[in-house]
Structure formats: C-alpha cells, structure tokens
Amino acid sequence: MFFKKPKFELEVFFLNQKKTLVFYKSTNLLKLLIKHKIPINYSCDGNATCGTCKVEVLSSLDKLKPRNSLEKELANDREFKSNERLACQIQAHDRLKIKIQND
Numbered sequence: 637m638f639f640k641k642p643k644f645e646l647e648v649f650f651l652n653q654k655k656t657l658v659f660y661k662s663t664n665l666l667k668l669l670i671k672h673k674i675p676i677n678y679s680c681d682g683n684a685t686c687g688t689c690k691v692e693v694l695s696s697l698d699k700l701k702p703r704n705s706l707e708k709e710l711a712n713d714r715e716f717k718s719n720e721r722l723a724c725q726i727q728a729h730d731r732l733k734i735k736i737q738n739d
C-alpha cells in the first residue's frame with residue numbers, strides 16, 4: 637500500500653523576496669533555511685549563544701514550543717519581542733511564516 641508523505645509549507649520573507657519552502661517532516665528551522673540556501677546568519681552554529689539567527693515569526697507563533705532555557709536567557713538579555721525567535725532553537729512546521737532581518 638502506498639501512503640503519500642505529508643507536505644509542509646513555510647513562507648519566508650528575506651531581502652525583499654518571498655519564498656515558499658516545501659518539506660516533508662518536522663525539522664530544525666535553521667537547518668531548513670540553510671538547506672534551501674536562504675541567507676541567514678548563524679555565527680555560533682546553532683548553540684543559542686550568538687543571536688544572529690533571530691527571525692520574526694509572522695504567523696503560527698502559537699504552534700511553536702515555548703523558548704527553552706538557552707533561548708530564554710539570550711532573548712531576555714537582548715530584549716527580544718515575543719514573536720522573535722532563534723531559528724536554531726525551533727522546529728519548522730506547516731504554515732509557519734517568518735521574516736529574516738538581513739541588515
């Protein structure tokens with residue numbers, strides 16, 4: 637019997653562009669962006685210490701898990717808004733919409 641894999645789509649806004657990324661299983665957001673060659677900084681290789689992978693979540697924020705202790709500490713230090721998250725610390729999911737600040 638053949639089961640069709642679920643298809644997930646994520647919209648990303650960056651450098652005045654918009655792209656829809658298609659993926660088939662829940663995955664780390666930073667890894668997904670890198671895989672699709674979306675320009676994003678990540679100076680600490682996903683260790684939640686640099687803050688350069690910060691993204692703005694435009695929709696489906698409620699579907700993300702709350703910040704873990706590492707992300708919470710960095711977000712508090714840098715006064716992140718509630719919809720600003722570290723791409724290296726969250727899972728991409730269907731219908732997530734994000735914006736990358738590339739400046």
Ligand code: FES
Pocket residue numbers: 677678679680681682683684685686687688689690722723724725
């Ligand atoms: S890559 Fe450094 S905080 Fe995410």
